Amino acid sequence: MEQKLFDQCQAAHISKELKISRNQLTRILNELFDEKKLIKVKTNPITYLDREALERKYKKKLTTDEYKSIDALENELTNQEQLMNFEKLIGHNESMYQIVEKIKATVSYPPIGLPMLFYGPTGTGKSFMAKLTYEYCVDTNLIESDKSFVQVNCSEYANNPELLTANLFGYKKGAFTGADNDNMGLLHYADGGVLFLDEVHCLSAECQEKLFLYMDQGIYHLVGDNSKWCKSRCRIIFATTELPEKALLKTFLRRIPVILTVPSLAQRGQNEKLQLMYSLLKKEEKRIGKKILISSNVYELLLNHTFVGNIGELTNAIQASCVSALYNSNSDTLEIHAYDLPQAIKNNFDLSNIVMKKHKLVSLDKLLPVSEQGIILEFYKELVSLDRNQKFALRAQSTIEDYFEKLIFNNHKVDNLAYIINYLEKIINNMTEHYGFKMSHNELIAIAKYISEFSKNTYITNNWINENYDEVNNFKKYLSSDFHHEFEIGQEIYQHLKNNMNQDIDDFVGFIICICLIKYFAHSGDEMTVAMIIAHGYSTASSIAEAANRMLDTYIFDAIDMPLDVDVKTITRKINDYLAHVGNISNLYLLVDMGSLEEIYQGLDINNVNIALINNVNTKCALEIGQGIKLKKPVKEVINSVLRENLYRTHVQLKKKKEKVILCSCASGLGTATKIKDILLQSLPENVKLKIITYDYPDLVKKDVYNQLANEYEIVCCIGTLDPNIESMKYIGIQDLIINEGQNAVEVYFGKCMSKEQIALFEKNILHNFTLSNVMNNITILNPDKLLEHVARALDQLQSNLHKRFKNRTSFGLYVHVCCLVERLVTRQAITNFTDEHFKEKHQDFIDQVLISMQEVQRFYNVEIPEEEIEYIYNYIISD
Numbered sequence: 001m002e003q004k005l006f007d008q009c010q011a012a013h014i015s016k017e018l019k020i021s022r023n024q025l026t027r028i029l030n031e032l033f034d035e036k037k038l039i040k041v042k043t044n045p046i047t048y049l050d051r052e053a054l055e056r057k058y059k060k061k062l063t064t065d066e067y068k069s070i071d072a073l074e075n076e077l078t079n080q081e082q083l084m085n086f087e088k089l090i091g092h093n094e095s096m097y098q099i100v101e102k103i104k105a106t107v108s109y110p111p112i113g114l115p116m117l118f119y120g121p122t123g124t125g126k127s128f129m130a131k132l133t134y135e136y137c138v139d140t141n142l143i144e145s146d147k148s149f150v151q152v153n154c155s156e157y158a159n160n161p162e163l164l165t166a167n168l169f170g171y172k173k174g175a176f177t178g179a180d181n182d183n184m185g186l187l188h189y190a191d192g193g194v195l196f197l198d199e200v201h202c203l204s205a206e207c208q209e210k211l212f213l214y215m216d217q218g219i220y221h222l223v224g225d226n227s228k229w230c231k232s233r234c235r236i237i238f239a240t241t242e243l244p245e246k247a248l249l250k251t252f253l254r255r256i257p258v259i260l261t262v263p264s265l266a267q268r269g270q271n272e273k274l275q276l277m278y279s280l281l282k283k284e285e286k287r288i289g290k291k292i293l294i295s296s297n298v299y300e301l302l303l304n305h306t307f308v309g310n311i312g313e314l315t316n317a318i319q320a321s322c323v324s325a326l327y328n329s330n331s332d333t334l335e336i337h338a339y340d341l342p343q344a345i346k347n348n349f350d351l352s353n354i355v356m357k358k359h360k361l362v363s364l365d366k367l368l369p370v371s372e373q374g375i376i377l378e379f380y381k382e383l384v385s386l387d388r389n390q391k392f393a394l395r396a397q398s399t400i401e402d403y404f405e406k407l408i409f410n411n412h413k414v415d416n417l418a419y420i421i422n423y424l425e426k427i428i429n430n431m432t433e434h435y436g437f438k439m440s441h442n443e444l445i446a447i448a449k450y451i452s453e454f455s456k457n458t459y460i461t462n463n464w465i466n467e468n469y470d471e472v473n474n475f476k477k478y479l480s481s482d483f484h485h486e487f488e489i490g491q492e493i494y495q496h497l498k499n500n501m502n503q504d505i506d507d508f509v510g511f512i513i514c515i516c517l518i519k520y521f522a523h524s525g526d527e528m529t530v531a532m533i534i535a536h537g538y539s540t541a542s543s544i545a546e547a548a549n550r551m552l553d554t555y556i557f558d559a560i561d562m563p564l565d566v567d568v569k570t571i572t573r574k575i576n577d578y579l580a581h582v583g584n585i586s587n588l589y590l591l592v593d594m595g596s597l598e599e600i601y602q603g604l605d606i607n608n609v610n611i612a613l614i615n616n617v618n619t620k621c622a623l624e625i626g627q628g629i630k631l632k633k634p635v636k637e638v639i640n641s642v643l644r645e646n647l648y649r650t651h652v653q654l655k656k657k658k659e660k661v662i663l664c665s666c667a668s669g670l671g672t673a674t675k676i677k678d679i680l681l682q683s684l685p686e687n688v689k690l691k692i693i694t695y696d697y698p699d700l701v702k703k704d705v706y707n708q709l710a711n712e713y714e715i716v717c718c719i720g721t722l723d724p725n726i727e728s729m730k731y732i733g734i735q736d737l738i739i740n741e742g743q744n745a746v747e748v749y750f751g752k753c754m755s756k757e758q759i760a761l762f763e764k765n766i767l768h769n770f771t772l773s774n775v776m777n778n779i780t781i782l783n784p785d786k787l788l789e790h791v792a793r794a795l796d797q798l799q800s801n802l803h804k805r806f807k808n809r810t811s812f813g814l815y816v817h818v819c820c821l822v823e824r825l826v827t828r829q830a831i832t833n834f835t836d837e838h839f840k841e842k843h844q845d846f847i848d849q850v851l852i853s854m855q856e857v858q859r860f861y862n863v864e865i866p867e868e869e870i871e872y873i874y875n876y877i878i879s880d
């Protein structure tokens with residue numbers, strides 16, 4: 001749609017054309033609108049369009065009478081999905097994901113968000129993100145839709161800082177030469193909305209100081225009138241290309257709790273660059289109104305050029321190329337050739353080489369990544385609609401092969417392919433060992449390629465999966481019942497990938513791996529045998545199943561691990577759930593560790609199945625049964641052989657190997673414990689087989705819970721922010737790691753499970769990773785420097801109120817604890833139980849002193865510290 005046409009549909013133009021007054025025209029337009037003959041587009045001024053003409057032209061019924069913008073209307077007419085606020089930011093679900101999450105948290109901070117600063121090189125999208133932040137606030141009702149987004153580029157005032165101050169705060173008539181009228185200033189206009197100060201490093205020190213008061217209290221004076229306070233409250237966003245610590249006053253920077261570093265274009269990876277190229281070219285196509293064809297050489301040159309000016313420069317390069325191509329174009333299409341590119345890009349390449357190279361012209365739809373979406377959806381549709389009969393496996397495999405072939409022949413560079421192959425290879429090799437199958441290297445590469453291509457399309461495929469939920473779910477049920485071993489392995493690989501690869505993948509990854517595996521497993525028609533090991537304990541059943549499967553060199557046993565105190569009914573229910581999910585079976589072997597066999601048998605929800613129940617399972621017995629199943633012996637024969645074998649045994653004892661674990665537990669909540677776990681994981685040397693598990697502090701202090709854990713695992717030590725004081729448990733406080741006092745404990749506790757070299761490396765990593773600022777950076781979304789500063793002041797005051805000096809280690813522990821506490825309060829996750837019910841009566845004076853010391857923290861972060869939390873602080877201090 002052309003802008004010019006729209007201008008003709010606005011009141012000024014129509015009244016001129018029809019030669020009637022504006023008032024009269026407005027009345028007529030409103031009447032036509034009320035009669036639903038016209039629709040309104042809320043452009044400035046408003047555009048009126050003929051509903052029927054539009055509906056006829058686009059063969060589509062309009063869903064509403066008013067549209068926010070021409071784009072919104074056009075999106076509806078052309079069936080395009082309308083993107084909301086941050087969805088417009090390319091990379092919002094990839095490289096920019098964390099940033100977007102932090103922005104959302106920061107602007108939602110009550111009552112009016114926190115000031116934040118975007119720091120990053122030129123052209124990386126800082127201004128764009130500021131605008132999207134405003135849109136997000138409007139869309140989520142954080143601000144009203146009639147409030148403004150006010151943008152100021154401070155560099156424009158670099159030579160006249162006084163003028164910036166005057167424009168920002170407003171001025172009284174006569175305040176300086178040229179102030180001919182009163183001016184309310186931009187802070188006034190931004191009231192209730194968003195103020196965006198770009199290139200804030202150009203703000204004079206004086207102006208920064210003036211802003212302090214406004215940021216703290218929302219009040220300011222107009223220039224030239226110090227007698228009256230003006231009020232305004234807005235969300236403030238700053239942006240700068242300069243290192244904030246160098247470019248801004250320290251006192252100013254301290255008032256900005258959230259600083260977000262925006263990555264350069266080069267740091268975002270090829271996928272996102274492609275998405276940007278595609279979206280920018282699409283925009284030009286729409287603007288020019290001609291279909292764009294792009295030479296493969298241009299595509300390659302753009303993809304390989306390093307844009308120092310980032311997305312801004314890429315945008316300019318694409319626009320300049322389109323202008324140059326338009327100059328040479330005399331048809332309905334616009335062909336962009338290498339010679340249309342800006343000189344700076346051409347200079348970097350040997351153009352003669354490129355001109356000589358064979359090139360083809362491709363339409364934008366052939367460009368990655370969007371063009372892939374169609375193929376991948378077709379592929380998914382084909383898979384789920386295959387007939388589910390005996391030929392299914394063959395057909396599904398050939399569908400997958402076809403698709404893989406397309407991918408292999410597609411020569412687009414994929415930057416993370418090597419990484420994915422490497423990773424996949426590791427997982428698959430591991431599985432091979434466990435389940436006894438070998439996957440060809442080619443197939444592995446194809447799966448890796450599929451996963452890496454896939455990451456560009458998750459948005460579309462996930463949507464499609466949601467829309468076709470029932471169909472996809474039926475497909476999943478079918479795979480899990482008819483190919484349940486392959487399905488389980490596929491799920492295991494999928495979960496590994498999902499948890500460990502920094503990219504979003506969907507359920508089809510698991511399904512496709514399952515189908516690829518079908519050929520590695522024998523299928524004997526309808527004669528399906530299921531063998532399950534069911535045992536009490538966290539991993540008893542799975543360890544026996546794993547050992548037996550490995551020794552038998554194939555997948556025979558499934559496992560159900562049961563908590564120790566579970567009753568027979570629950571076991572039976574679990575087995576029934578599992579069987580319902582597996583589907584048609586002929587033989588069922590249940591190997592259990594204890595419990596009444598009859599009771600389990602009677603509770604089973606199956607018909608016409610040979611069932612064998614074997615009590616007192618152990619690895620040897622599982623092996624014997626597995627051997628029989630592998631040789632397809634009849635059920636009776638298998639059982640007899642076990643019984644026979646067992647006559648010779650007088651004592652069978654299962655050796656249970658406990659897994660070594662580090663326990664992570666924080667008084668400040670499970671979330672913190674998980675974050676500390678992450679830092680620990682980064683610190684552990686590669687080959688150390690130590691699991692890290694997190695546990696809620698209040699649970700852990702319960703004796704039974706600890707005993708149960710100790711029964712299951714060999715607990716090397718517990719690392720946390722508050723000692724649970726369990727006699728037989730070794731404990732290292734995180735504060736000791738930070739102040740480097742825990743090293744001795746590391747040597748003593750970890751000596752048994754690490755070599756000397758590994759301990760040395762672990763200690764080195766700890767020294768590096770457990771700095772106060774790294775720990776804080778990892779565990780809080782708030783600006784850690786600012787938070788620490790507030791907390792340090794509060795703790796100083798607390799010490800002087802209590803007439804006490806905390807030891808260094810207590811101070812550090814408290815820093816971490818109180819910072820976590822503030823974050824928990826901000827995110828509404830405060831502790832709600834006292835450990836000592838009488839704490840309040842006994843320690844009212846302490847409670848008062850803490851509240852007095854924390855006054856500033858409470859005010860600044862707008863939180864209230866509950867007394868239950870004060871008890872935790874008390875516990876810290878008494879152990880000082």
Ligand SMILES: Nc1ncnc2c1ncn2[C@@H]1O[C@H](COP(=O)(O)OP(=O)(O)OP(=O)(O)O)[C@@H](O)[C@H]1O
Nearest residue numbers: 088089090121122123124125126127128311312315
């Ligand atoms: N992630 C993105 N997705 C889509 N378009 C983007 C993205 N990031 C930036 N852009 C576009 O790139 C151009 C440059 O972005 P913008 O002006 O916001 O960068 P900037 O960091 O503010 O630059 P400067 O520091 O030079 O002011 C804009 O046209 C913007 O719309």
